[in-house]
Amino acid sequence: MSELVRSSGNPLMDKIRVFAKSFGLPRLIIAGFLLLLFIMAPFVGANFFTQLSNTINRFSWNAVLVLSMVPMIHSGCGLNFGLPLGIIAGLLGGTIAIELGAVGAGSFWVAVLLATPFAVIFGMVYGFLLNKIKGGEMMIATYVGFSAVSLMCIMWLLLPYHSPNMVWGYAGTGLRTTISLEGYYLKALAGFLAINIGHLSIPVGSLLFFALLAFAMWAFLHTKTGTAMTAVGSNPEFAKAAGINIDKVRLLSVIMSTWLGAVGILVYEQGFGFIQLYMAPFNMALPAVSAILIGGASVNKASIMNVIIGTFLFQGIVTMTPTVMNSMIHMDMSEVIRVIASNGMIIYALTRKSEVSR
Amino acid sequence: MKNRKTGYEAPLEKISPARKVLGFARDNTVPLMFILICAICIPLSGFSVNYLLAEIVTRISRNSFLILSLLIPIMAGMGLNFGMTLGAMAGEIGLILVSDWQIWGIPGMVLAMIISIPISIGLGVLCGKIMNMAKGREMITGYIMNYFINGIYQLIVLYAMGVVIPIIHSSIILPRGYGIRNTVSLLAMRQSLDNLIAIRINGVKIPVMTFVVIALLCLFIVWFRKTKLGQDMRAVGQDMEVARAAGINVERTRIISIVISTVLAGFGMIIYLQNMGNLSTYTAHSQIGMFCIAALLVGGASVDRATIGNVFLGVTLFHLMFIVAPSAGTALMGDSMIGEYFRVFVSYAVITLALIMYETKKRKASSKAGRELALAQKLEEENK
Numbered sequence: 001m002s003e004l005v006r007s008s009g010n011p012l013m014d015k016i017r018v019f020a021k022s023f024g025l026p027r028l029i030i031a032g033f034l035l036l037l038f039i040m041a042p043f044v045g046a047n048f049f050t051q052l053s054n055t056i057n058r059f060s061w062n063a064v065l066v067l068s069m070v071p072m073i074h075s076g077c078g079l080n081f082g083l084p085l086g087i088i089a090g091l092l093g094g095t096i097a098i099e100l101g102a103v104g105a106g107s108f109w110v111a112v113l114l115a116t117p118f119a120v121i122f123g124m125v126y127g128f129l130l131n132k133i134k135g136g137e138m139m140i141a142t143y144v145g146f147s148a149v150s151l152m153c154i155m156w157l158l159l160p161y162h163s164p165n166m167v168w169g170y171a172g173t174g175l176r177t178t179i180s181l182e183g184y185y186l187k188a189l190a191g192f193l194a195i196n197i198g199h200l201s202i203p204v205g206s207l208l209f210f211a212l213l214a215f216a217m218w219a220f221l222h223t224k225t226g227t228a229m230t231a232v233g234s235n236p237e238f239a240k241a242a243g244i245n246i247d248k249v250r251l252l253s254v255i256m257s258t259w260l261g262a263v264g265i266l267v268y269e270q271g272f273g274f275i276q277l278y279m280a281p282f283n284m285a286l287p288a289v290s291a292i293l294i295g296g297a298s299v300n301k302a303s304i305m306n307v308i309i310g311t312f313l314f315q316g317i318v319t320m321t322p323t324v325m326n327s328m329i330h331m332d333m334s335e336v337i338r339v340i341a342s343n344g345m346i347i348y349a350l351t352r353k354s355e356v357s358r
Numbered sequence: 359m360k361n362r363k364t365g366y367e368a369p370l371e372k373i374s375p376a377r378k379v380l381g382f383a384r385d386n387t388v389p390l391m392f393i394l395i396c397a398i399c400i401p402l403s404g405f406s407v408n409y410l411l412a413e414i415v416t417r418i419s420r421n422s423f424l425i426l427s428l429l430i431p432i433m434a435g436m437g438l439n440f441g442m443t444l445g446a447m448a449g450e451i452g453l454i455l456v457s458d459w460q461i462w463g464i465p466g467m468v469l470a471m472i473i474s475i476p477i478s479i480g481l482g483v484l485c486g487k488i489m490n491m492a493k494g495r496e497m498i499t500g501y502i503m504n505y506f507i508n509g510i511y512q513l514i515v516l517y518a519m520g521v522v523i524p525i526i527h528s529s530i531i532l533p534r535g536y537g538i539r540n541t542v543s544l545l546a547m548r549q550s551l552d553n554l555i556a557i558r559i560n561g562v563k564i565p566v567m568t569f570v571v572i573a574l575l576c577l578f579i580v581w582f583r584k585t586k587l588g589q590d591m592r593a594v595g596q597d598m599e600v601a602r603a604a605g606i607n608v609e610r611t612r613i614i615s616i617v618i619s620t621v622l623a624g625f626g627m628i629i630y631l632q633n634m635g636n637l638s639t640y641t642a643h644s645q646i647g648m649f650c651i652a653a654l655l656v657g658g659a660s661v662d663r664a665t666i667g668n669v670f671l672g673v674t675l676f677h678l679m680f681i682v683a684p685s686a687g688t689a690l691m692g693d694s695m696i697g698e699y700f701r702v703f704v705s706y707a708v709i710t711l712a713l714i715m716y717e718t719k720k721r722k723a724s725s726k727a728g729r730e731l732a733l734a735q736k737l738e739e740e741n742k
Binding site for chain 1: 488491492494495497498499501502503505506508509510512513516517691693695696699700702703706707709710713714716717718720721
């Protein structure tokens with residue numbers, strides 16, 4: 001999308017037209033809807049700054065998860081419906097960090113460190129599998145994710161965790177479904193340099209952490225390996241002819257996505273305040289997928305801008321619709337609207353002809 | 359001679375019995391695995407044979423119709439129809455309306471089916487059209503369609519019913535005046551089809567009429583395969599381009615296959631729910647597609663090939679596992695939740711495994727075709 005706008009170099013109107021076209025109608029509708037919500041907010045008695053802070057907060061929780069879509073989209077592995085696998089690596093990291101007695105904000109970094117080997121191993125197995133089944137990645141990714149989540153449900157019960165803050169008090173074994181992070185890495189990032197003025201609160205630390213990762217991703221995509229990754233995704237034949245080892249590049253992209261998923265869930269948890277186990281990771285892939293698509297990505301093309309715009313729009317709708325809609329028509333239709341908008345967006349992306357041929 | 363040199367020999371040599379057994383095991387990995395799981399779990403669970411038989415008969419009668427609805431899209435090469443849930447939702451809307459009108463028993467069921475038909479057709483056409491736009495990724499599209507249409511279903515059932523669509527009965531509508539309650543009781547309709555003609559053998563109730571209906575559907579599918587349309591579908595499933603060259607309207611044929619599947623799934627859901635006796639308005643359909651697909655795959659079906667035999671073997675093995683897993687888990691690990699999670703895991707793992715096997719087979723076939731083509735070209739060049 002961004003290249004198109006940049007290369008046009010025509011007068012402003014032309015630029016806008018090209019932008020609108022490349023942006024896609026569904027995205028315009030969603031962006032327009034969010035804008036309308038923000039305009040309506042003061043009229044229904046919702047404080048604009050509270051709403052904005054909520055949106056930014058939720059943005060900071062989810063942005064890394066959405067960023068984890070980027071490497072796999074670039075290497076042509078499609079939308080990472082297998083995100084739960086990365087999330088499980090993150091959950092393992094988080095719970096083991098607590099089990100080992102790490103406390104305070106530092107436990108976040110311990111968790112990231114501990115999650116990394118899991119993410120790399122899971123990513124390697126997962127990437128190896130995806131290389132075997134090129135062309136059918138998305139469906140299989142979905143079910144690999146589901147299988148992993150349900151297998152881990154058994155594991156959460158059986159693994160030898162003992163920390164009294166995590167296991168069921170009565171039985172003494174088996175992790176609880178939700179674990180409070182009070183005293184551990186609650187607000188480990190969000191609390192850093194946080195700005196609080198009146199109704200406006202901005203978790204600067206989380207945003208900085210995301211910016212760091214996003215910048216690293218951007219820089220990576222401009223290295224030799226990164227360009228090779230884009231080449232594999234956009235034109236595998238050409239990449240092969242240029243002597244790129246396609247399988248290796250794809251494997252790397254899957255490992256990166258899985259690791260980012262692991263870090264992403266830890267960032268989410270430090271903002272949200274709880275570790276959610278068992279079936280919770282089950283439906284975490286779809287919001288992330290639709291967020292990046294809303295931001296303007298397609299099945300094999302995504303940029304950092306797509307991540308930022310998409311996460312902001314998606315989380316904006318998630319936070320704004322309940323308050324605004326509730327006060328306007330006294331019906332909580334937000335959940336339904338979110339389901340329709342986000343899944344409609346995924347269907348729209350899947351049916352784009354230009355990408356199907358590749 | 360050339361063939362020898364390049365390592366591609368014709369399959370002339372005799373296949374040893376050991377390899378035959380191995381080949382059989384490889385082709386039927388999933389059913390064999392399930393027979394093994396059941397063989398281990400049944401003694402552990404401690405259920406009596408009679409109890410298991412009764413449960414299995416109930417579940418076959420309850421689920422077979424739904425699973426059979428998956429066969430036609432597979433024939434048309436559209437893979438496992440994850441969009442069958444759309445039909446299930448149409449069936450549920452039918453049931454909600456007839457329970458509001460207080461029409462019970464067989465007339466209620468038939469009326470619900472009639473109501474579900476136009477909804478199913480509409481949804482099927484929509485789903486088919488979208489799948490035509492996403493050729494090659496029908497399954498993931500169908501899967502997301504579930505969620506999308508589920509949103510619209512909620513919009514209708516939770517907000518429009520009682521406001522736009524008149525619903526009067528207070529046992530169905532939420533106290534706030536619009537929207538349907540979480541559960542709609544179908545007690546007055548419960549097992550009306552099953553009990554129409556039911557015989558008991560050794561305490562095992564056999565719902566003859568339900569089985570007659572299922573048998574009729576099987577006959578329909580067998581007959582349908584032989585019709586012109588059925589043949590067209592198989593041609594489309596084999597190769598879309600060839601079918602198009604032969605003058606078949608590929609897009610239309612594919613849409614029809616999805617429409618038939620959706621309508622049948624609607625009927626199947628009504629049969630399923632009359633057996634259950636109550637309708638969980640917002641969750642009844644959410645897992646149904648997954649369980650039906652898993653059951654079909656357990657029966658030895660693959661993404662591109664499924665028979666009626668697969669349906670019945672699958673439903674038996676899958677539900678046998680489902681019945682015994684929790685108590686086997688309790689006996690083995692002392693925790694019933696482990697068995698619960700185990701059966702969920704197995705359902706997903708089976709689908710994953712089947713999808714992986716299908717994709718690797720497809721890739722192998724295409725690379726083999728590529729190699730053969732390259733070989734043929736090489737031979738041609740040498741002959742020149």
